[in-house]
Amino acid sequence: MAKGTEIDEGAVYELQTSFRGELVRPEDVGYDKHRKVWNGSIDRHPALIARCTGAADVRAALRLARSQDLLVTVRGGGHSFPGLSVCDDGMLIDLGLMKGIRVDPEARTARVQAGVLLGELDRETQEFGLAVPSGIVTHTGVAGLTLGGGLGWVMRKYGLTIDQLLSVDVITAEGELVRASEDRNADPFWGVRGGGGNFGIVTEFEFRLNPVGPYVMAGPVFWPMEDAPEVLGFYRGWIADCPDELMTIAVLRRAPALPIVPPDLVGKHVVAIAACYAGPVEEGERALRPLKEFGSPVLDLCRPKPFVEHQKMFDPSFPNGWSYYVRSCDVAALNDDVIDITVEHGRRITSPITSIGLWQMGGAVERIDNRATAFNGRQAGFTFNINGNSKTAEGFDGEREWARNYWSALAPHHTSVYVNFLMEEGEDRVRQAYGAAKYDRLKALKRKYDPTNFFTLNQNIKPD
Structure with missing residues (x-):
């Protein structure tokens, strides 16, 4: 059971009236199933799990979290080694129900929602002999893999997963839905290509596809x-x-x-x-x-x-x-x-x-x-x-x-x-991952888009 966090029942009820997904609390059937992540050594108990079906659910869940001053964590595939996609006491925003994939074989692009797993994406793109460079375990989430860079089997031919990323839809800490690409909101687009979940919740990715296989x-x-x-x-x-x-x-x-x-x-x-x-x-x-x-x-x-x-x-x-x-x-x-x-x-x-x-x-x-x-x-x-x-x-x-x-x-x-x-290894190791110059640029972006460090359960880039 989650301990130490009391959420106003009226606020939860108000959210439930417009929420298309599922709200799961410690006393509900399925709570243990939905709180677990891939790494079995992680055993955490959020006070509320918001299983979102789209951007509107994500924004609504964020509003509740902010009004109740809740610690927030975000889960795509839940495949991170340190288990940062689940927390004790706070709110888990679960994107796992967001499974939309739209492949355009002529334009060689795919729009992919944040709950999609690598194997699910491969199944759709390989129908046309195409692929996004991605990881090596099919139950890895597209979102977490992409936001960190994306190593995989075809990266030496086509680059990292982020190198085929054309745009993202991201919800900021203030609940604003932003489309980011090379020519629109270019600064956060630079940041999400390797900077993880520090700047918001990416709800949809647009990728360039490449010929691979079948x-x-x-x-x-x-x-x-x-x-x-x-x-x-x-x-x-x-x-x-x-x-x-x-x-x-x-x-x-x-x-x-x-x-x-x-x-x-x-x-x-x-x-x-x-x-x-x-x-x-x-x-x-x-x-x-x-x-x-x-x-x-x-x-x-x-x-x-x-x-x-x-x-x-x-x-x-x-x-x-x-x-x-x-x-x-x-x-x-x-x-x-x-x-x-x-x-x-x-x-x-x-x-x-x-x-x-x-x-x-x-x-x-x-x-x-x-x-x-x-x-x-x-x-x-x-x-x-x-x-x-x-x-x-x-x-x-x-x-x-x-x-x-x-x-x-x-x-x-x-x-x-x-x-x-990385596991949870501290700020110096996060800085090492980016190098001094990029780390400073990422900190500046964090100050602009998440100055209170609302999104803190990640390989965190502190705004201060």
Whole structure:
């Protein structure tokens, strides 16, 4: 039960009379279901959940929150690592019912409401052989992913998710509905492309679509962990001059217990290179042949497949309800020291669901002017996602300690950090995510559009 917050019943009743969605309180059936988020280690109890169906509901919920001086948090897909999309005592504005998607295949654009998940968007756009560059787990929310930047399988070909963003509809802290684009309200449009939910609630996104699939050459190739130094050394050289169409993620973990994994491999420490070629399948087959032929792989799942199938590849490794903890950093290069540290900590993995992911950057991401958006990691060589995970609370402390130790060992090589891979780590880390100049510009925007820091439950940029 939520404690410590009393909301005027008359105000709630007045809201209910015009609210098209659903208002859920702690005593209501379904409260526990609706308060939960993807990360099972997060256990918070809002005083009121406003499940909105559109911009009018969002504005009405904001008016109630302001009149009652409530702490407000906003949930799109609820997929953030630190669980900032739910709070204790205050109001949760849930956008999950806002599922509208309108694809224009001739103009190659899509209008997408803030409750849409990546898999839902892919389903609509792939019908026409088109896609928005997006993430790698299909039950991630489009909204949170986009507002932080948006890393994914086709970013080296087409850029980040924000690089295909044409406009947004955003509701400010004062309840004003604003359309923002390059030529209209350009300052907040710059800010929402990487600056998260600091400036308002985005209720709708307009994206440019790009040709992808419907079939791609994609999937992981696995080697035993004892081969990791040689595999990562080969990998470094192989991708040094690879085409933009090729995107890879190097993964170290214990082989997962999935039907596609041979039983005698399950639980063994492995290194994998997962790849996706965003171009013709036959070109992808040629480009990926050196990877598939290197050394002695113990499992090769890299093959032609529907893009929507490849997008689901990591879903079984990150289901709802497990306990997740992440530490992250960007590094300039995969040098010998970084490889040695990575292999050393990969061998120490104990949880069957803990993993290390090294995201290859570069390509179109790097070539876009770094000043164009608030996102600040365009010059990174690799983005590290160090996941210390457990299926329940048991053993979770140990996994978090492993992740922290690995991240600390990489400290001499840290450059920046991807804001969507932050936990609640404090203002200095948020500043590091944007760099000093962009952080100052974001603070100025915050002072203009949210001077009281009404939207505070995020990777917060304080206005003062």
